[in-house]
Amino acid sequence: MCCDGTLFDLVRLEPGDDARRLAQLGLPIAPGRGRQAARFPQPCAALCADGSCRLYADRPGQCRAFECRLLQEAKAGRVSFAAAARRVATARRRAEQVRRLLRALGDHDEQRALGERFHRTSERLESGTADAAASARYADLSLAVHRLKLEAHAHFHTPPADAPAPRAAGKPRRT
Numbered sequence: 129m130c131c132d133g134t135l136f137d138l139v140r141l142e143p144g145d146d147a148r149r150l151a152q153l154g155l156p157i158a159p160g161r162g163r164q165a166a167r168f169p170q171p172c173a174a175l176c177a178d179g180s181c182r183l184y185a186d187r188p189g190q191c192r193a194f195e196c197r198l199l200q201e202a203k204a205g206r207v208s209f210a211a212a213a214r215r216v217a218t219a220r221r222r223a224e225q226v227r228r229l230l231r232a233l234g235d236h237d238e239q240r241a242l243g244e245r246f247h248r249t250s251e252r253l254e255s256g257t258a259d260a261a262a263s264a265r266y267a268d269l270s271l272a273v274h275r276l277k278l279e280a281h282a283h284f285h286t287p288p289a290d291a292p293a294p295r296a297a298g299k300p301r302r303t
């Protein structure tokens with residue numbers, strides 16, 4: 129979920145990252161502008177079907193630094209790894225429900241992050257062209273996205289209170 133567009137819309141490069149090499153390795157790097165860092169979108173082009181990272185040895189700094197809250201809690205012994213796995217399964221089910229509803233509402237753009245897909249679908253439906261059935265589905269979608277965001281905020285994005293401050297958040301949060 130850290131790399132497939134569920135939790136994040138993009139990854140920002142850090143000063144130590146070699147943007148040219150990462151681009152050569154297949155990441156679609158968008159150059160930085162002004163104070164904006166260079167970045168690449170999620171779902172990640174380096175994510176393999178088995179969930180592994182094709183660029184693991186060369187992955188960017190944010191990818192190296194990021195540990196979700198749940199992993200930090202499990203490593204600290206405050207959550208069992210079995211309980212953490214159940215929590216991940218719950219979040220994946222919520223994300224899949226969001227994907228199902230997006231498809232039902234006509235968005236099949238699986239190569240974009242869930243947050244971006246939801247925003248685009250919202251704009252389209254809120255422009256006033258939705259019939260009653262689509263409006264009902266959109267209500268379900270909004271609720272499903274809200275639940276997923278709560279789950280992500282509580283268990284994946286927010287660092288534990290005792291986490292070290294530097295780079296604990298790793299990848300940028302979804303908007």
Ligand code: SF4
Pocket residue numbers: 130131139172173174175176180181182183184187188191
């Ligand atoms: S480079 Fe690898 S670790 Fe980083 S987002 Fe892509 S798949 Fe994930």
